[in-house]
Amino acid sequence: MLDYPIIDAHLHTYPRPEIGWQAQSGIGSSGHAGTIEELVALMREGNIAKAVMLNMTPVFDMRQVALSKLPPDLSPVRRAEAEEQIRLDAIARLQRRNAWTCAVARENPGLVPYIGLDPSMDGATMAQEVNDRVKEGARGIKLHPTIQRHFPNDDHLYPAYDRAQELGLPIISHSGAFALAGDPEQHARPANFVAVLRQFPGLTLVLAHMARGFLDEAVEIMQAYPNVYLDTSGTMSGTISPNTVSDEEAVAMIRRVGCHRVLFGSDWPWFHPIIDARRIDGLPLSAEEKRLIFYENAQRALGL
Numbered sequence: 001m002l003d004y005p006i007i008d009a010h011l012h013t014y015p016r017p018e019i020g021w022q023a024q025s026g027i028g029s030s031g032h033a034g035t036i037e038e039l040v041a042l043m044r045e046g047n048i049a050k051a052v053m054l055n056m057t058p059v060f061d062m063r064q065v066a067l068s069k070l071p072p073d074l075s076p077v078r079r080a081e082a083e084e085q086i087r088l089d090a091i092a093r094l095q096r097r098n099a100w101t102c103a104v105a106r107e108n109p110g111l112v113p114y115i116g117l118d119p120s121m122d123g124a125t126m127a128q129e130v131n132d133r134v135k136e137g138a139r140g141i142k143l144h145p146t147i148q149r150h151f152p153n154d155d156h157l158y159p160a161y162d163r164a165q166e167l168g169l170p171i172i173s174h175s176g177a178f179a180l181a182g183d184p185e186q187h188a189r190p191a192n193f194v195a196v197l198r199q200f201p202g203l204t205l206v207l208a209h210m211a212r213g214f215l216d217e218a219v220e221i222m223q224a225y226p227n228v229y230l231d232t233s234g235t236m237s238g239t240i241s242p243n244t245v246s247d248e249e250a251v252a253m254i255r256r257v258g259c260h261r262v263l264f265g266s267d268w269p270w271f272h273p274i275i276d277a278r279r280i281d282g283l284p285l286s287a288e289e290k291r292l293i294f295y296e297n298a299q300r301a302l303g304l
């Protein structure tokens with residue numbers, strides 16, 4: 001096993017076990033709920049020096065559920081008021097989750113808090129949320145175009161990109177296909193980030209899951225924008241068996257992108273960081289290449 005600490009640049013945490021189980025909706029394979037207590041124990045056991053918590057709130061789904069419960073006979077004015085209240089309630093939940101993520105990171109050395117934002121926020125609220133959470137320790141922004149049903153080049157997110165570029169906050173986004181559900185519109189395909197990168201060329205962007213299914217497109221973008229990276233989460237996992245890509249395919253993917261552009265991530269609690277690290281450590285890569293993937297790339301790209 002590795003004789004140096006590693007950085008897990010992609011995982012998720014939950015304030016209570018039942019929330020973590022619910023989020024995994026029966027398809028998680030680590031056997032963990034995703035609590036801070038479990039994570040701290042894993043970090044000690046696996047020599048994981050830093051864990052980047054990509055916590056987000058499923059605002060779109062929350063709003064859909066609340067909207068479906070509105071009485072059908074509301075007047076147009078009352079309906080508009082109720083819909084606005086639902087929007088504000090979902091944003092308040094997102095803000096509480098961000099605050100929680102920053103608070104647990106302050107209490108646990110090695111935890112790195114990333115916050116969620118949503119295009120349903122108005123621009124001023126979004127910019128303020130970034131500013132406020134940075135004061136509480138936030139180190140980056142997580143986006144999930146598929147779950148949030150937004151295109152990355154949606155104007156509503158530009159205040160976030162603007163703040164991120166200004167403050168040097170990396171953005172880590174889900175990218176490519178989505179394992180939990182189909183996304184016929186392919187919200188998260190890498191090409192949807194091109195307009196963003198053109199306007200914010202200083203942004204550091206990590207496309208998760210090796211841009212699942214869209215590696216060619218990602219490589220093209222990475223050639224034009226040196227601040228774009230990929231993470232291994234969910235695609236080079238050793239937790240699931242059989243492996244979704246063979247060792248040869250995994251190495252070919254890494255070399256194609258360049259080993260200085262790939263970050264180790266587990267997507268815990270869906271997968272298991274120690275098992276995944278062991279799998280990648282077993283790939284026929286040089287010691288130097290592994291050190292980049294397991295530690296130095298994340299340290300440099302995410303400013304850790």
Ligand SMILES: [Zn+2]
Binds near residue numbers: 011012054267
């Ligand atoms: Zn994830």
